[in-house]
Amino acid sequence: MPDLGRYAVEVLSAYGATILLLILLVLGSIWRARRVLRDLREAEARKEARS
Amino acid sequence: MSIWEYANPRKFMSLSGAVLPWLSAAAAICVVVGLIWGFFFTPDDYRQGSTVKIIYIHVPAAILGTGTWFMMVIASLVWLIRRHHVSALAAKAAAPIGLVFTLIGLITGAIWGQPMWGSWWEWDPRLTSFLILFLFYLAYIGLWEAVENPDAAADLTSVLCLVGGVFAVISRYAILFWNQGLHQGASLSLDAEENVADVFAYPLWTCIIGFCLVFAALLLFRTRTEIRARRLKALIQRERMA
Numbered sequence: 161m162p163d164l165g166r167y168a169v170e171v172l173s174a175y176g177a178t179i180l181l182l183i184l185l186v187l188g189s190i191w192r193a194r195r196v197l198r199d200l201r202e203a204e205a206r207k208e209a210r211s
Numbered sequence: 212m213s214i215w216e217y218a219n220p221r222k223f224m225s226l227s228g229a230v231l232p233w234l235s236a237a238a239a240i241c242v243v244v245g246l247i248w249g250f251f252f253t254p255d256d257y258r259q260g261s262t263v264k265i266i267y268i269h270v271p272a273a274i275l276g277t278g279t280w281f282m283m284v285i286a287s288l289v290w291l292i293r294r295h296h297v298s299a300l301a302a303k304a305a306a307p308i309g310l311v312f313t314l315i316g317l318i319t320g321a322i323w324g325q326p327m328w329g330s331w332w333e334w335d336p337r338l339t340s341f342l343i344l345f346l347f348y349l350a351y352i353g354l355w356e357a358v359e360n361p362d363a364a365a366d367l368t369s370v371l372c373l374v375g376g377v378f379a380v381i382s383r384y385a386i387l388f389w390n391q392g393l394h395q396g397a398s399l400s401l402d403a404e405e406n407v408a409d410v411f412a413y414p415l416w417t418c419i420i421g422f423c424l425v426f427a428a429l430l431l432f433r434t435r436t437e438i439r440a441r442r443l444k445a446l447i448q449r450e451r452m453a
Contacts, residue, residue, distance in 0.1 A: 162251055164261040170326055171264050174319045175250065178268045181318075182425070185311045189429060193436040200439050203446040210453070 218295035220438050227431045234428045241421030249414035256411075265323045266407070267415055271422035272315035273341070279309030279426065280344060280372070280379040283351075287369035297434070299365035300441060302372060303355050304433035308426055310348040317345060337394040340382040347375035361441060 164171050217223050249267035256263035286302035289295055320338070321331045332338065351371055358364035406412060 162261070164264075165255070167261045167326055170322050171261050174265045174268060174322045175246075177318050177322075178272065178315050181311050181315055185308065185429065188307075189433050189436070193432065193439075196436050196440045196443060200443045200446070203443055203450070206450065207446060 215293070215295070218289075218293075218297045220297055223297050224435060224438060227435055231428065231431050231435075234424060234431065238421060238424035238428045241417060241424050243421075245414055245417035245421045248417060249411075253410055253414055259327060262323055262326055263411065265319050266411065267418045269316060269319040269323060270415060271419045272312045272319065274419060275422050275426050276309060276313035276316045276341065276344065277379045277383045278423075279305050279312060280347070280375060282430075283309065283372050284376040284379070287372040290365055291369050296365075296441070297438065299369070300437035301430065301434045303365075303368070304437045305430055306348055306352050306355070308429050308433070310345070310352065312422070312426070313341065313345045313348060316341065335394050337382060340378050343378045344375065344382050347371070347378060351375065361444065 217226060246267060250264055253264065255261045283302040283305050286298040286305070289298035290302070320341075324333070325331050351368055354368050354371055355364050358367060407415065
């Protein structure tokens with residue numbers, strides 16, 4: 161860990177906020193993709209069953 | 212062979228599916244290397260102390276905040292002129308990514324500004340136009356959600372995107388338009404006198420490339436989701452009509 165001196169709180173909070181927001185963006189994208197894919201497969205299965 | 216062939220959703224899904232794992236791996240490696248290099252292996256600045264390390268997240272995020280909007284403007288123009296659905300869905304998929312990068316730029320800028328300027332926020336031309344751009348992102352995402360018909364939503368959001376493009380340009384070049392405000396000029400430019408020292412510039416370029424790769428990977432991933440969501444919506448509408 162580098163010595164951040166008197167600005168340690170500022171630097172660490174900037175990095176922490178960035179990493180947190182990027183993780184939320186990635187997880188949110190994955191969560192929505194899975195939900196849409198699951199619903200699409202169910203809708204296509206219903207369509208197959210009807211035809 | 213034409214670039215417009217990839218506006219076909221099937222071709223887009225096939226190509227993006229093949230490219231995405233490699234792009235995601237490259238993005239992760241580049242960002243991790245850039246941030247570790249910048250955070251652990253660069254010296255403090257003689258005036259800014261260790262706060263200079265914020266440059267490795269603030270500058271790439273700010274570049275992507277405005278850059279994403281420019282990409283959305285191009286995709287919106289393609290939609291308005293050629294009516295390719297993939298381009299409208301790509302613009303829709305890009306908006307939350309741009310929103311997050313803009314928010315990161317605003318937050319890290321405030322955290323950096325407090326010890327350097329003695330203020331979390333100033334109504335400086337670049338900061339103000341960047342905040343307006345953030346509000347445009349919120350409005351753009353809200354408009355997509357508010358309009359039921361997907362084609363009408365794509366039309367309206369495309370027009371909003373073109374209007375917001377003005378603020379993206381102002382945000383990017385405000386420092387050149389108005390010779391006032393606290394925000395400094397470009398950290399990296401072709402004019403060598405204005406550039407940051409090489410010891411900071413190399414990891415900074417690595418982070419910029421890494422953030423661009425993250426954007427590209429997320430854009431492909433989210434556009435694939437939007438294409439599936441559009442198909443899902445069409446299937447559900449057909450079910451209701453049957």
